[in-house]
Amino acid sequence: MFRIILSCLIFAMVLTGCSKGDTPKVSDNVFKQDWSQIEAAAEGTEVRMYMWGGDDNVNRYMDQWVAPRLKEQYGVTLVRTPMNAPEFMQKLMTEKKANSLKGTMDIVWINGENFKNVKANDLLSEPFVQILPNYNSFVDGNSNNIIFDFGTPVDGKEAPWGKVQFVYLYDSAKVKNPPANFTELAQWVKENPGKFTYPDPNDFTGNAFLRHLLYQQVGVETLIKEGYNPSLVSDKSKVMWSYLKDIKPYLWKKGQTYPQSLTQLDQMYSQGEVWINMGYNEARAEALIKQGVFPKTTKSFIMDPGSIGNTHFLAIPYNSPNVAGALVAINFLLSPDAQLAKMDPAGWGDNTVLDINKLPVEYKNKLDNLQRGASVLKAEDLANNLLPEFTPEYVNWIKETWLSEVGKTSN
Amino acid sequence: MKLVKPQTKAYSLILRYLLFLLMFIGYGVFELFSQSFEDAHDQALGSLGNYELLFSNQYFWDSLLTSINITFSSTIISIVLGVVLARLIYFYLHQSKWKYLIWIPMLIPHFVAGHLILLFFSQSGLISRAFYNLRWINHMSQFPGVVNDPWGIGIILTYIWKEVPFVVLMVLPAYYRQNKQYIDVVRTLGGSKWQVFKMVEWPALYPIVIETALILWAFVITAYEIPYLLGVTYPKMLSVLAYQWFYQGDWSSRPIAMALFSVLTVFILMITFGCFRLTQSGRFRSMRGR
The missing domain is CATH 3.40.190.10 (Periplasmic binding protein-like II)
Structure with missing residues (x-):
């Protein structure tokens, strides 16, 4: 009997609060490292990405295009968890309440009211977009679509991933x-x-x-x-x-x-x-x-x-256990190759966040030649009515x- | 001589169960109640404001009414059909292997069952399509809307389909347990089938029927997936409403959602207690054979 009570108590302790005594987060200094150091630290790690899973074409892009390349080029294993944004935000809030410094999510896909909410509740990492080489090279950091998310200032706490129109x-x-x-x-x-x-x-x-x-x-x-x-x-x-x-x-x-x-x-x-x-x-x-x-x-x-x-974004939770991996993965998702593949009309078809004028000529040509399909309106009609x-x-x-x-x- | 008295052994068994109950369910309920008193903004405790907000909210009352209607309808219809079926099986299909077919719906998850109802009964569903092809209706939209309908017919249909086998499963053993000789007694004294049911079967069934009804009732009133799939925009059933409040963008409605669930928990506990009293006296009566 005593043994059973004891094991119950131990189990309860495991459930409720052991994480409180953990060592302080190691991720603090990652944001100050050189990019090559970050890449080295990311190699061989696992990145857990929480994202809405309601669209098969999005899922297929992540699992069949992104994941194998990320593994091959950077040695990073991408684990995609399909979940609605309000639900993983809730999970994050619960982790914060439990004072957990080592969370379960490395990247979250959010925008709009969800971003406003997590930003207000201090659930995100420190600003990181300036660290990403692809952000610095190809993204127009002055555009309203990039620095505001539904009117909320982004403050470098989330990196743009794609653009859609209604x-x-x-x-x-x-x-x-x-x-x-x-x-x-x-x-x-x-x-x-x-x-x-x-x-x-x-x-x-x-x-x-x-x-x-x-x-x-x-x-x-x-x-x-x-x-x-x-x-x-x-x-x-x-x-x-x-x-x-x-x-x-x-x-x-x-x-x-x-x-x-x-x-x-x-x-x-x-x-x-x-x-x-x-x-x-x-x-x-x-x-x-x-x-x-x-x-x-x-x-x-x-x-x-x-x-x-609107623009949709990728962010890193405050307690991400693998910040280096998250940074490498986000940087990869912002590469011209990944962005072009994302635009493929047979797949997701999501518009790029990269500034066309900042792209190398070969990508510019590819983008110009991309046929988005007969059901999609002309780019200029969309842009003029945005x-x-x-x-x-x-x-x-x-x-x-x-x-x-x-x-x-x-x- | 035994080291542990049997009584102590029994207590220790109960204690284990109680510990488990307290740790998992008790803690959850405690969190639920404490969060229902929190202020949405500064998370300070000790205010009844959320309950005031809840009880002055028209949506809540409309939802409650709809939920109670749908829950009672599906419970009562399931119970009646289930008892009738169990009786048929006991008296007529006793030997047949086919009787096991009735339990097939139990194997199917509720969510799938809801989708099946949608597939068959929606206005662009299979039955509507068949009627249209048979020229019984001119437009598919003439087919009566029984899913996503304001009366919850689709929800009730799903629950009946799913729960009748459950009722049979619960009730059938009671039929087999009863003393068959009582039936012969009533028969020989010239009693009708109805009198057999009233005097012999019902007293044996009564406690288990109440128990089953309680399980169904508590299950349906807090169920989420079927009302979400087959319900209407307004009024939503209670769990759908609570879910919506809980996940509302800025989290400001969370404490009200918690208050709603607290009210529901107390409500279910009260009904459970009432039923417990009823069945206890019922068991006592049937034991004395009256």
């Missing part, structure tokens, strides 16, 4: 003229009842759709300049809610419910249950068409006042206001 998708066999603005969209929805809907604003994509609408109703300039100002917006956004209430009876299931996630909307679109789809990646339809999920006639379009774009993201506080504001104004009310 576009709408339609099946050109069923929709002849896609709407060019929200007025035309409302008209189209009323003429084709049940064929349009948007995801629940708790979903990333559903929220982006409403932010796009908010831009149109309140004005881009105002939202960027004013920062978070709910009283100003709540007044001007009345039109937005009445717009949504107006189209609600003509939505999928008469607006009584909304898809829980983009995955569900994709599924409905692929089965022809809805005819218009959307997504925060201008090129994502291409791979899905090739895989036979989306109809071959899928094309994309944007609506006034433009197309919201809208920045505004402060992430609106994400919550939209969720809550939408629920009381639109989601909760019955027709």
